[in-house]
Amino acid sequence: MKYVVIINPKAGSGAAAKVWPQLAASLTAAKVDYEPIFTEYSGHGVLLGEQLGQKALALEAAATSAGQVLSGPMFTILIVGGDGTVNHVLNGLHHPTHPHFQIPIAYFPAGSGNDFARSLHLPRKVDHFIQRLQQISTPTPLNVFALALQNSAAEPSQPYYLINNFGMGFDAHVVHLTEHSPWKSKLNRWHLGNLAYVINLISVLKHQQPYALDLDLGADHFHFDRAYLSTLTNIAYFGGGVPIVPAADPHIQELNLIILEKPSLPKFIWLFILMLTNGKHLNSPAVHLFRGQTLKLHIAPAQFGQMDGEDMGAHEFQLTAHNQQYPFWI
Numbered sequence: 272m273k274y275v276v277i278i279n280p281k282a283g284s285g286a287a288a289k290v291w292p293q294l295a296a297s298l299t300a301a302k303v304d305y306e307p308i309f310t311e312y313s314g315h316g317v318l319l320g321e322q323l324g325q326k327a328l329a330l331e332a333a334a335t336s337a338g339q340v341l342s343g344p345m346f347t348i349l350i351v352g353g354d355g356t357v358n359h360v361l362n363g364l365h366h367p368t369h370p371h372f373q374i375p376i377a378y379f380p381a382g383s384g385n386d387f388a389r390s391l392h393l394p395r396k397v398d399h400f401i402q403r404l405q406q407i408s409t410p411t412p413l414n415v416f417a418l419a420l421q422n423s424a425a426e427p428s429q430p431y432y433l434i435n436n437f438g439m440g441f442d443a444h445v446v447h448l449t450e451h452s453p454w455k456s457k458l459n460r461w462h463l464g465n466l467a468y469v470i471n472l473i474s475v476l477k478h479q480q481p482y483a484l485d486l487d488l489g490a491d492h493f494h495f496d497r498a499y500l501s502t503l504t505n506i507a508y509f510g511g512g513v514p515i516v517p518a519a520d521p522h523i524q525e526l527n528l529i530i531l532e533k534p535s536l537p538k539f540i541w542l543f544i545l546m547l548t549n550g551k552h553l554n555s556p557a558v559h560l561f562r563g564q565t566l567k568l569h570i571a572p573a574q575f576g577q578m579d580g581e582d583m584g585a586h587e588f589q590l591t592a593h594n595q596q597y598p599f600w601i
């Protein structure tokens with residue numbers, strides 16, 4: 272199996288760039304056939320995914336016209352970076368001009384949050400990763416979810432594909448402030464990036480307002496007047512290790528939506544403690560958990576949104592989310 276390795280040198284405040292020489296040496300020692308490519312700017316992973324999709328299609332067409340019978344994928348993409356890099360490459364692979372969408376993705380987590388890897392218990396040490404890589408013989412289909420955002424003309428946009436979560440309100444507000452905070456890069460330099468999230472969490476507690484949310488689950492409709500946080504999640508964690516829906520599992524084709532109605536400050540703190548310790552926040556009357564295959568949501572007025580930890584700015588979101596499977600080489 273050939274690996275095309277995409278390395279985001281900025282992921283994990285430079286952790287990916289730092290680990291890459293060791294990982295490359297171990298791949299070489301294990302006689303793995305690989306070709307490294309570094310992302311060069313923010314969002315470059317989308318273009319790389321798109322180009323690799325085109326390359327796989329061309330290789331497949333050439334092999335088929337030469338009379339070869341293909342027994343598997345042309346190559347595997349190994350991503351070295353964080354959740355955002357996996358999200359970008361996945362979206363590029365699923366580009367509308369070539370909905371090829373079947374090149375397996377292997378992943379060495381080297382980001383800041385690494386929620387996807389944490390949820391799947393993926394190895395984070397180079398030697399464990401190489402051992403695991405050598406044991407894999409078939410791709411594992413995992414749930415990812417497609418999100419179609421409706422614009423004002425009610426036309427769905429090209430879907431986005433997510434590996435982790437899509438949040439609106441509180442969590443996305445924290446992500447937005449952190450992305451735009453002048454001292455984030457300074458804290459990152461001292462490996463204190465998570466402190467930026469904690470500081471902004473306190474600020475958001477003061478400023479986040481409740482909003483209206485309508486949920487359509489096919490036969491059932493729900494309305495909330497005072498939603499505060501609403502997160503669609505495919506995995507157990509969000510925000511770099513916070514177990515928001517402990518039972519969520521991407522091996523299961525099921526999408527989870529958790530809604531928190533605006534609580535008092537002491538109640539919010541209590542729910543947060545429960546979430547970090549035993550998962551009993553889900554028993555609170557202020558917390559609502561829905562599961563489904565297709566979920567339609569509308570929220571107003573405009574709220575911040577975050578997609579796999581990437582800031583989307585503030586919008587009045589009208590969206591449809593549904594499950595989809597993708598092969599991972601994990």
Ligand SMILES: Nc1ncnc2c1ncn2[C@@H]1O[C@H](COP(=O)(O)OP(=O)(O)OP(=O)(O)O)[C@@H](O)[C@H]1O
Nearest residue numbers: 283310311312313314353354355356382383384385
């Ligand atoms: N060469 C580059 N220069 C600047 N930014 C880059 C470059 N390559 C990728 N990026 C951007 O880096 C951002 C962060 O990447 P990623 O999410 O993988 O790491 P992280 O935020 O440290 O980890 P996690 O998402 O797991 O918390 C992405 O938005 C991506 O577009």
